Amino acid sequence: MRLFVCLWLVLTVCTSANSDEVGKLIPGQTYAVIVGVLTWQEKSLTEYPAERRQDVALQQQLAAIGVPAENVTVLLDQAATRDAIETAVTSVAKRAGEDSTLIIYYAGHGMTHDGKGVFACFDIDTQQMAQTGWCHDRLAESIKSNFGGDNVLLFADCCYSGKLQDVAKQLGESGFRAASLSSAGVDNLSTSNWTFTLSLVEALSGHPLSDVNVDGAVTLGETAVEVKEAMRFFERQRSGFASHQLPEEFQLATTRRDPILTGAAKQKQILQYKFGQFVLAKPNQKWAIGRVLSQRISELGKPELLIQSQDYSDRPTHWLGTDKVRLIDAVVQKQFPPDPLPDDEAQQKASVDGKYTNLLAKLKVETDWKSYGAFQDFGNWAGKSYFQHKDLPAGHWVYVYPHWYIWQTNIAGEVAVPPNVAPLKNVPHWDAKQMIGRPDTLQPGDQITAWAPGKIDDGKVWAEVDFGEAIVATEIHIYENCSPGAVYQITGFVDAKEIVLWKGTDPTPASAAMGTSKFALSSDVTIDRIRIYVDCKRSAGWNEIDAVALIDRNNKEHWAVDARASCTYNQAKVIAFVDPFQADADRKAEKWAEVKKNLRDRKQRIRQYEAAIEEERKAIKMLYEEMNDL
Known part of the structure; x- marks a missing residue:
């Protein structure tokens, strides 16, 4: 005892x-x-x-x-x-x-x-x-x-x-x-x-x-x-x-005693949602982020969730049915800042598993996750300053939230050198030729070192880049630095004939500040130039392109050596926009409409003939009836 x-x-x-x-x-x-x-x-x-x-x-x-x-x-x-x-x-x-x-x-x-x-x-x-x-x-x-x-x-x-x-x-x-x-x-x-x-x-x-x-x-x-x-x-x-x-x-x-909330933290789940879980909710006419506080079965026998939302200076709550609450999907999840990795793990990831060696510099730019996500192998860049960082070395840039890592050498033994920017010294701001060479516009937004179309939200335009040699391409990378998400079609030129290489929705969302859109080709194709079709109305703002690369079978990047566009900001000369595939489609649609109209007209005439024949049959029948009466 x-x-x-x-x-x-x-x-x-x-x-x-x-x-x-x-x-x-x-x-x-x-x-x-x-x-x-x-x-x-x-x-x-x-x-x-x-x-x-x-x-x-x-x-x-x-x-x-x-x-x-x-x-x-x-x-x-x-x-x-x-x-x-x-x-x-x-x-x-x-x-x-x-x-x-x-x-x-x-x-x-x-x-x-x-x-x-x-x-x-x-x-x-x-x-x-x-x-x-x-x-x-x-x-x-x-x-x-x-x-x-x-x-x-x-x-x-x-x-x-x-x-x-x-x-x-x-x-x-x-x-x-x-x-x-x-x-x-x-x-x-x-x-x-x-x-x-x-x-x-x-x-x-x-x-x-x-x-x-x-x-x-x-x-x-x-x-x-x-x-x-x-x-x-x-x-x-x-x-x-x-x-x-x-x-x-x-x-x-x-912890204060709250009959609803304290019990909710330990209550048996009725639904898949947990106490405190962030979800998408629709308390009014718009989906927004909400938080689960509790759940219940309503008087009508239907499950409901108590959802907390956020406004300027208050957190109102609403009981909502399950049709107005859903899980946060992967697309929405990317809008939230990621969790940083431990230093050693982050640097290993930044080396891209040994692809890059000899670290030259490490810069903290926390907000760049909005443009590049948690990870981005950006490639060679020779800018001297970025955000508040000055006197930077040329190198291979990799972003692992929240830092940029600048490496000297890649796995092929290539030492980073300044991109081919010398010929661009006398190129007008926002000119199509700003797309020549490696990317030199690392910061998002309207930048003079990228091509911009003639007018903001200018409808459909195109930009064409030439690579100076025939390349067996497997992918196309387009570096979009401002209002991305507007590319809807890419064509290539084979023996002077234009063919469609890709058509669809730009993989970089319009909500992103900037991004590198990567387009995998369905089959290897030998091309020396491509034309990028941009629908400016798909993404509000100046839809700017900094650089374009063809990726070959050996994963080597090939950069443009010349470029032109249907229109360019601050330039008087404008090439009439023509989408030959859309024009061909329009011609087919016009012909199809003509054939359908002809078919409708003939069917209408047949119905008119049938109605007239039916009237004649009735008249003949009446004549027979009169003959029988006589």
């Missing part, structure tokens, strides 16, 4: 020690500075509606869990000047005692200056951000100099808010337990909706959705997961999270 008691005491002490080491948010020892700026002194900055603003909801939620009002300072809009913010942080940090937790929250515009984060206070001058903005470095120094507590929680709902991880790192290195959780990553923009802050408020309220492991407590790590999923599915963007010395098990709230 004594042994049992001793063991019980040891386990109790150890559990208590572990719990204390992990820690939790104690309302009476929590201090906060909440800054929300939706309007600015500088009118060039986009303003946001104040309807149901969630920075105020955060203040109310802290009060609801018992944080004393005197521990919280809130600065909104005109009150949120840089001096007022920095004074508030210093004052609140100094009042906090030992074992306390400091919360810093910002909502508004986030910016970067010399690679460092800056929050846009009300009186910021964007021409002098370092001198007038609320700089992250100054925030870190203020906390280090004035805060006497242990835990620091940094929250931000704005662009580039992931830069807060630098502040958390500095604090962690200075002995604090710090973490940052943000709506965006280090280098991506953020939605104007309150999605992030809504998730944060729900977590602090103990919402069952935030209790990922359903153990009755909402932790910092679980809140980060909840924010990540909400931002990914509702806003199609990546959030940010970093923890330094502060365990992810740090408890933020106790």
